[in-house]
Amino acid sequence: MSIADNLARVEGQMASSCRHAGRPRNSVRLMAVSKTHPPESILEAHAAGIHLFGENRVQEYAEKHAALVAAGVFATQSSMSVHCIGHLQTNKAARAVQLFDAIDAVDSLRLAERLNQAATDLDKHLPILIEIKLSPEEAKHGLAPDGAELDELCERLPDLLHLQVRGLMTVPPYADDLEQVRPYFRQLRLLRDSLAQRCPRLALDELSMGMSHDFSVAIEEGATVVRVGTAIFGARASV
Numbered sequence: 001m002s003i004a005d006n007l008a009r010v011e012g013q014m015a016s017s018c019r020h021a022g023r024p025r026n027s028v029r030l031m032a033v034s035k036t037h038p039p040e041s042i043l044e045a046h047a048a049g050i051h052l053f054g055e056n057r058v059q060e061y062a063e064k065h066a067a068l069v070a071a072g073v074f075a076t077q078s079s080m081s082v083h084c085i086g087h088l089q090t091n092k093a094a095r096a097v098q099l100f101d102a103i104d105a106v107d108s109l110r111l112a113e114r115l116n117q118a119a120t121d122l123d124k125h126l127p128i129l130i131e132i133k134l135s136p137e138e139a140k141h142g143l144a145p146d147g148a149e150l151d152e153l154c155e156r157l158p159d160l161l162h163l164q165v166r167g168l169m170t171v172p173p174y175a176d177d178l179e180q181v182r183p184y185f186r187q188l189r190l191l192r193d194s195l196a197q198r199c200p201r202l203a204l205d206e207l208s209m210g211m212s213h214d215f216s217v218a219i220e221e222g223a224t225v226v227r228v229g230t231a232i233f234g235a236r237a238s239v
C-alpha cells in the first residue's frame with residue numbers, strides 16, 4: 001500500500017466517523033505523524049495533500065527539516081506545518097521554537113515559561129496545546145487534570161504573550177477494546193469545557209486526541225485533530 005492509498009483509507013474512515021457522529025468533516029483535521037520515517041515519506045504525504053505533520057523528537061526533526069527546506073516545501077504557499085507532539089526537555093525549548101510551527105505537548109509551567117522566552121527572543125507567536133495525563137501510568141507525560149500546576153499554568157498563560165494556547169491534547173492508555181478508551185476522550189472534552197468556563201481568557205477550541213487504532217472513537221467524542229502515524233506510513237521500526 002502506498003502512502004496515498006493509506007491516506008485515502010484514513011480519509012474514508014474519518015468521513016464515516018464524522019457522519020456517524022453528526023459532525024461536519026471539516027471540524028476534524030488529520031495530522032500525519034511522521035516520526036521515525038524519512039523526509040521522502042513526508043514529501044510523499046505532502047504531495048498527496050497532507051499539510052499538517054507531527055514529530056516527537058527535536059534532533060530527529062532537525063535533520064528532516066534540513067531535507068525539507070532543501071526540497072523547497074516551505075517556500076510554496078501550500079506549505080506545511082509541523083508540530084512537536086513529544087515530551088520536550090526545557091533545555092531544548094529554544095531549538096524547538098526555531099524548528100516547529102507549534103508545540104502540542106506542553107506539560108509543565110516551566111516549559112511554558114521557557115517556550116515563551118524563546119518565542120519572545122525569536123519574535124515568534126507560538127501556538128501550543130496543553131498535554132493532559134488522564135491515567136496514572138508512569139511512562140506518560142502530561143499535567144494531571146485536577147492538579148494545582150494545571151490551574152497555575154492556566155492563570156499564567158494570558159501573561160505569556162508569545163504563546164497562543166489553542167486547547168488540550170492527550171495520549172490515553174492503549175486498549176484493544178475501544179470502549180475502554182472512549183472515557184478518556186470524553187474526559188478530555190469535559191475537562192476542556194470546565195477549563196474554558198474557569199479561564200475565559202484562554203481559547204481552548206482544539207482537542208488533539210486519537211491515533212491510528214482509536215481515532216474513530218476520538219472523533220465521536222469531539223476530537224478536532226487526530227494524530228495518525230502507523231495507518232498512514234506503516235509500522236515503525238522499533239527503537
Ligand SMILES: *Cc1c(COP(=O)(O)O)cnc(C)c1O
Pocket residue numbers: 033035056085086171210211212213227228229230231
Ligand atoms: C506516535 C504518536 C502518534 C501516532 O501513533 P500511531 O499509533 O502510529 O498512529 C500519535 N500521538 C503521539 C503523541 C505519538 O507519539
